[in-house]
Amino acid sequence: MPRYQGPAFVLKKWDLGESDQLVSFLSSSRGKLRGIAKGAKRSKKRFGGLLSPFLLVDIECFENPNRDLVRIERCSLIHYYASIYGDLEKLLVGCCALEFLERVLPERGSQEDWFQLLQSSLECLNQRAETGPLLWVFFAKALNLLGLQPQFGQCIHCRRRLGGSGVFGFSVPHGGVVCGACIQKGTATHRAASDTLRLLDSWVMLPVEEGISTVDGRNRCVREAARILEAFFVYHVGRELRSLRVMREVLADRRKVKG
Ligand SMILES: [Zn+2]
Missing domain, CATH: 2.40.50.140 (Nucleic acid-binding proteins)
Incomplete structure (x- = not known):
């Protein structure tokens, strides 16, 4: 044995x-x-x-x-x-990451990348004062590792690299950005500012800690990125995360209590 x-x-x-x-x-x-x-x-x-x-x-x-x-x-x-044990918000974020891995990873197989992603995410969660966009950085990297590889840097129809500013589309079923010229194809399910797409691209490419620090107070972009990532994994992984719902409910209740 x-x-x-x-x-x-x-x-x-x-x-x-x-x-x-x-x-x-x-x-x-x-x-x-x-x-x-x-x-x-x-x-x-x-x-x-x-x-x-x-x-x-x-x-x-x-x-x-x-x-x-x-x-x-x-x-x-x-x-x-x-x-992590001493902070409710960190605990909730950590639970979302663990539930995601427990649900989507197949058993066995050498998957050191997954172990490293979880280890670096937990280390960041443990060290940082605020959870910030850590969960979404984790999801962006996890979806990429899973082989779903959402395309944030170029148009999924014409392959044009995105640059400059403006609002683009993102197609959840097609798994990537739709540029202004291709938007009339009607495949986009979400709107996405170019800043949001650059942020998502950096989350996939950079180590977790660096990915988090690229945010720089761009809270609107983080919210837009979170909506895209969540819709993407619900569509492609085929299920919602219970921990994510629990996290939202608990944090909303806490904000109410704080007034
Ligand atoms: Zn295009």
Whole structure:
């Protein structure tokens, strides 16, 4: 039975009976795996309550070629993202990223890019004072990694590179920008300012931390970019994220309370 040991992030877990847990996790070299952790709710020595989201853990497990589920043997802490646990908004943003990965990633396969994206996103979330557009930077990069590769830099019909200023279209079903000359084809589903498209393009291209800092108070562009990204993944991935709805409801309630 091949043994795997390495860094991982828990994406989701479910209780199984009195003491066991089913855990979905993203490992650095095996991609997403699901496994049974026998006695996880009781064994402090083997698991120490560390099979939880927003911790970087070292997981040891055994893979059985005839079964989809691995057997998780033990885990230990590598890093604790303390500031995420201490901030409701950060926690909600983090939950959206984890739900997205748990839902869209196929199991197994070497997917180090995904691990790096989650790690750098959680590090930013942990270090920054404000969440800012982090979630949307994460989604822009994740949709690209998923192979959906939305085109923000050139027209999907005539391939003309976009430059200058002005308002363009974005076609969710066609997965990219529609230039002014091609807009009469009627494929655009959203309006998008050139600044918004440049922002989206930079989010795909730049590392997470740099992507966030390109925003520079362009809040209208961030809102426009968020609408496009959300419509894009709902259309192409075929489902909405429950965590995103919960995040909006909780943050709206909080704003009401603050008055
Ligand atoms: Zn065009």
